[in-house]
Amino acid sequence: MKYPSIRNASLAGRRVFLRADLNVPLENCEVADDTRIEAVLPTIRAILEAPASAVVASHLGRPDGKVVPGMSLAPVARRLGQLLGRTVVLAPDCVGMRVESMAKALKPGDILLLENLRFHPGEEAGDPGFAGQLASLADTYVNDAFGTCHRAHASMTGVPAALGGGFVGFLVEKELDFLLGAVEEPRKPMTLLLGGAKVADKIPVMENLLDRTDYILIGGGMAFTFLKALGLEVGKSLLEPDRVPMASAILERAAKAGVKVILPSDIVVAASPADGAGAAAVPAAAIPPGSAGLDIGPAATAEFAAVIGRSGTVVWNGPMGLFESPPFDRATRTLALALAEATDRSGAVTIVGGGDSARAVTEAGVEKRVSFVSTGGGVSLTLLQGRELVALEALGGGAR
Secondary structure, eight states, rough: OOOOOOGGGOOTTTTEEEEEEOOOOOTTTTSSSHHHHHHHHHHHHHHHOOOOOOOOEEOOOOOOOOOGGGGOSSHHHHHHHHHHSSSEEESSSSHHHHHHHHHOOOOOOEEEEEGGGSSHHHHTTTHHHHHHHHHHSSSSSEEGGGGGEEEEOOOIHHHHHHHTOOOEOOHHHHHIIIIIIIHHHHOOOOEEOOSSHHHHHHHHHHHHHHOOOOOEEOTTHHHHHHHHHHHHTTTTTTOOGGGHHHHHHHHHHHHHHHHHEEOEEEEEEESSSTTTTEEEEGGGGGTTTTTTEEEEEEEHHHHHHHHHTTTTTEEESOOOOOTTTTTHHHHHHHHHOOOOOOOOHHHOEEEEOHHHHHHHHHHTTOTTTTSSEOOHHHHHHHHHTOOHHHHHTTTTTTTO
């Protein structure tokens, strides 16, 4: 999948509508984690240095189409200004006559940050009228909001449609290079490390990559649906009974394709997530009826780490357990370190698919030691499933 790149755009003297993903956590009205802001800085700098002016748009949180003061982008404007070393003006809204006047007054090298797009219901509804108002603020469109590229929101699809197409920014380009490039011609052997709760999200990934994959390591809540497909009892563990046939089918397909699927040999169980003191590792075939599996066990963790250590490419999406609740975070953190060590030791290409997996490598302090950490959990899954991203389809052949 190739899309028009900002590298090939003639931006000098233009007014650029830059859709960014500045949906960052806030604490006490300040940015608590500026990773997503830093990720879009190369694209912003390229626009300003063209020289062009930038009208930057983003959402923050889920205000459900209403103005929620605690979800204002004011803290983001302050932090973005600090990182750029210049004043970033925050518009009072993202549409309207006053905002139009502010945008039209911009000179090359100026930057204007629009207020939260989701303060308007038209954003998530993909309303063409709202998209037209946004498009009137600029004459060129750049998409660097990877985390929302699977959403047909007004700023993602309607604005490029109104402006005759658009370009991907450096962040989206990098995401595509890793998430698609590394798996299209992977360094072998290739391993999928899959966890999280939902089987339905991950099976399309397995199906799409089965012909390129050597190992599939399955942990997290989804593992219990696969264990059930093997005829094992899973106690009070998370289970999707209606997905058991789907799990059986993919196990059969993998076996025929010569792909080794490894399920956890042991499980850390407890009466409930609150019962950390009562946690114990048991064989996967011996989960007590009154207990729930909340992490993969130490033997399974060691086996998964060994496979990662001899892999040329590892793609990880989903935690191995309830990692936000110690002690059920041990396997996820251990495997985050295993990815870092594989990258350091053998130059393995290690790709972390955003969401909880990204949080895990960050909390383990190894985010700089893996090859790539995606900024989008859901959208990275969509790509790995082999599906087109609706917001990138909207870019067409480039802005005119």
